[in-house]
Amino acid sequence: MKNILIDCDPGHDDALAIMVALAHSEAVNVLGITTIGGNQTLTKVTQNAKNILHFLDATIPLAKGQEGPLVKALKTAPEAHGESGMDGPYFDGESYPVSDLTGVEFLYQMIQASTEKVTLVALGPLTNIALLLKTHPDIIPAIEAISLMGGGISHGNQTALAEFNIYVDPEAAEIVFQSGIPIIMAGLDVTEKAEITVQEINALQNGGKVSNLAYELLSFYNQSGRQFGFIDSPIHDLCAIAYLLRPDIFNGVQADIHVITDNSPARGLTYGDFRRIAEEPKQTFVLQEVNREKFVELLVDSLKKLDRQVENR
Secondary structure: OEEEEEEEOOOHHHHHHHHHHHHOOOOEEEEEEEEOOOOOOHHHHHHHHHHHHHHOOOOOOEEEOOOOOOOOOOOOOHHHHOOOOOOOOOOOOOOOOOOOOOHHHHHHHHHHHOOOOEEEEEOOOOHHHHHHHHHOHHHHHHEEEEEEEOOOOOOOOOOOOEOHHHHHOHHHHHHHHOOOOOEEEEOHHHHOOOEEOHHHHHHHHHOOHHHHHHHHHHHHHHHHHHHHOOOOEEOOOHHHHHHHHOHHHEEEEEEEEEEOOOOOOOOOEEEEEOOOOOOOOOOEEEEEEEOHHHHHHHHHHHHHHHHHHHHOO
16 A cells, blocks of 8 residues: 555546555555646646546545646646637636635645655655645655656656656756655656557446546547657556556666756757766656557556446445
């Protein structure tokens, strides 16, 4: 059993990652969820988190994090996720309790209260996590690892060199990668291989209430992805959760990861020292390959599990 805290900016793939995590309470104990301005504004992504948690009848504590990055203005992605940040399904502005604590203080208190080390799962820009580490460095020994979706060694997507989550706040990303905490990096090198096919998406429509919600999310996401050259749909953020549940379906390599933070065309680029003898400790496990079929099987089985739970309420 891993105690985890999820920091996210829902987001279609964030929503699926949350669903899969909550489906596996025997393996991961979700202590809480924080939101961060990223795919859309903080207000919109927090409402999306509320919608998903309300839909699942969850009781996971939720807190709002930072509205934008450490240095520059927030760059959102309505072209990928729609004006709501999670277009596709219809939600009626569902209510769900939100903590009065700031996201950083919420994370700090939740980690402090845990009797076991906590793994942070970061699915958006790394602003909240960087502020936590800088504001409360005493908490670092209580963090087992950070499993994050972000970056790319071979290419970017926001620019030719930079992946969106890292590009939004590269200063925060550099703080996190150089924190000394063990990191699992699910970058574009692996997440673009973690695709669900159109046929597999369509099959979800025949499932239960939760599977159908996933179908609606993925149908929009698949159509949106066509403009970026994708026929099938990479479920990027799910990789950060899937690795914690099924590390056997991934492989990768250790590296020392840095982020370009200047204002050059390379801003947001993640690069690594992969040499056998690196100059600095190799704190990051960079995921490179995934068994696509087993990845999709994990998603589908998790949705079916949630379907049964919803039916039995």
